[in-house]
Amino acid sequence: MKDIQPDWPAGLKKTKQRECVLAVLEHARKPLSAMEIYSEIKRDGTSVWLSTVYRILELLVKRGMAVKIAVMNSETALYELNRFQHKHYAVCMNCHKIIQMDNCPMEKFLPKFQDDDFQVIGHNLEIYGFCKDCAH
Numbered sequence: 001m002k003d004i005q006p007d008w009p010a011g012l013k014k015t016k017q018r019e020c021v022l023a024v025l026e027h028a029r030k031p032l033s034a035m036e037i038y039s040e041i042k043r044d045g046t047s048v049w050l051s052t053v054y055r056i057l058e059l060l061v062k063r064g065m066a067v068k069i070a071v072m073n074s075e076t077a078l079y080e081l082n083r084f085q086h087k088h089y090a091v092c093m094n095c096h097k098i099i100q101m102d103n104c105p106m107e108k109f110l111p112k113f114q115d116d117d118f119q120v121i122g123h124n125l126e127i128y129g130f131c132k133d134c135a136h
């Protein structure tokens with residue numbers, strides 16, 4: 001599973017474990033929790049601590065390589081690779097299913113700030129409700 005590797009950022013030390021976390025994110029088809037990433041790495045035969053996975057994920061988020069998605073009503077944050085294509089998710093408050101949103105309401109929205117020079121580099125949006133299985 002290590003065929004595709006995203007570009008490694010300058011200044012970030014390459015370690016086996018960091019590469020593994022990144023490789024898992026690269027191959028994921030949906031946002032994953034730290035626990036899921038951890039199990040995936042273990043299954044691949046690399047020894048790693050869950051706390052290390054958390055640390056690496058926080059580092060990748062700080063470096064802009066991964067995106068952290070907070071899930072309503074859940075302690076569990078999900079992570080995905082920052083593919084620089086804008087994405088939002090809605091979360092079902094009952095079963096915690098994540099549903100991808102196809103558009104962004106911020107696209108045509110020009111925020112006004114008290115600080116005129118504020119440079120926007122991104123935004124978060126929390127959308128929650130009930131999925132079709134739970135909306136009865």
Ligand SMILES: [Zn+2]
Nearest residue numbers: 092095131134
């Ligand atoms: Zn649901």
Ligand SMILES: [Zn+2]
Nearest residue numbers: 086104105106
């Ligand atoms: Zn957006």
